[in-house]
Amino acid sequence: MNLSKDTLYCRSQLGFGVYQLKECYEQVYTALLSGIRLIDSAISYRNERECERAIQDFCTNHPYVKRDEITLVTKIPDSLQGFDRTWKAVFQSLRRVDRPSLDMVLIHSPKWPERRTESWRALVKLKEEGFIQEIGVSNYNIHHLEEIAASKLPLPAVNQIELSTFNSRQEIQKYCSAHGIALMAFSPLTTGQRLDDNRLLDLAAKYKRTPSQILLRYCLERNISPIFKSEKLDHIVENANCKDFQMNSKDLAWMATWDEGFISKPSWNPIILP
Ligand SMILES: NC(=O)c1ccc[n+]([C@@H]2O[C@H](COP(=O)([O-])OP(=O)(O)OC[C@H]3O[C@@H](n4cnc5c(N)ncnc54)[C@H](OP(=O)(O)O)[C@@H]3O)[C@@H](O)[C@H]2O)c1
Structure with a gap:
């Protein structure tokens, strides 16, 4: 696995997320068929096991796509933070996917100030030992990232946060860009x-695209990987088709003014934690 995997496969890449899709085989397979990697x-x-099963079957049926062109992300939950728990959790995930290494592991949230650095230390060591290809964090604000920098441990390759044109997180974007941390946007739709915002509908009509495609395109144009979810196979195909058009800089600048700090689920907003 080469070290530019994050650049090649994650920056500006469209991602498919499987939260609350317990049976996700068909959706993951369709996402892969649509070109999502x-x-x-x-x-x-x-559902890590089911994701990996869909990936393996897809690679078997399409031998021109190699397994290492696909990135399966998993995340360490709050309940498994701390060095030893994180270490064990990674080996349990390895057993579930039945592979010698995991593609990418993130700390799911910065919930526990006293444990998150130890979780990070475990991930750094697991990567050094070859059990994980790439490591990162999720829901980390600037002060959480600065804590890692202060610990003298390597910075994460990726930070996955809620981000969309309605919450563009300008300060975090600037910080991550300055420190070489790739951004993944969850809940980009x-x-x-x-999706029924009038300005979005206007842009969709102008570019002859759907509102979802415009929102995903906004992230891609900003060098951010949007991670969308859909149960519906036709929506997955539709969303995957956000890659073959471009938006002009005036419209992108206009979209940036729509920022209202929108949070899709106020009960899950760990980025504000100390
Ligand atoms: N790190 C974290 O803490 C965190 C938190 C939340 C989410 N995530 C990740 O981000 C992924 C996506 O986030 P999300 O599910 O919260 O939000 P999302 O992708 O912004 O929205 C999903 C919703 O959009 C609808 N949708 C998708 N495509 C559509 C289309 N073309 N037309 C109309 N509606 C469409 C889906 O409905 P249909 O099913 O009907 O298409 C679903 O209700 C998750 O699966 C997960 O992997 C991470």
Whole structure:
């Protein structure tokens, strides 16, 4: 596995997420068939095994796609933070996917100040020992990232946060860009809550695209990987078709003014934690 995997496979890459899709085989397979190569799972989603099964079957049926062109992300939940628990959790995930190494592991949230650095230390060592190809964090704000920098441990390759044109996280974007941390945007479709925004509908009509495709394109144009979810196979194909058009800089600048700090699920907003 070469070290530019994050650049090649994660930056500006469209991702498919499987939160609350317990039976996700068909959806993951369809995402792969549609050209998506980044699949976002987590230990707490309880579907790592099913994701890997869909990936393996896809690679068997399409031998021109190599397994290492696909990135399966998993995440260490809050309940498994701390060095030893994180270490064990990674080996349990390895057993579930039945592979010698995991593609990418993130700390799911910065919930526990006293344990998150130890979890990070475990991931750094697991990567050094070849059990994980790439490591990162999720829901980390600037002060959480600065804590890692202060610990003298390597910075994460990736930070996955809620981000969309309705919450563009300018400060975190600047910090991550300055420190070489790739951004992944979860809930880039606002969990469906802003798909009927009139300005978005206008842009969709202008570019002859759908509102979802415009929202995903916004992230890709900003060098951010949007991670969307859909149960519906036709939506997955539709969303995957956001890659073959471009938006002009004036419209992108306009979209950046729509920032209202939108949070799709206020009960899950760990980025504000100390
Ligand atoms: N790290 C974290 O803490 C965290 C937190 C939340 C999510 N995530 C990741 O991000 C992924 C996506 O986030 P999300 O599910 O919260 O939000 P999302 O992708 O913004 O929205 C999903 C919603 O959009 C709808 N949708 C998708 N495509 C559509 C289309 N073309 N037209 C109309 N509606 C469409 C889906 O409905 P249908 O099923 O009907 O298409 C679903 O209701 C998750 O699966 C997970 O992998 C990570």
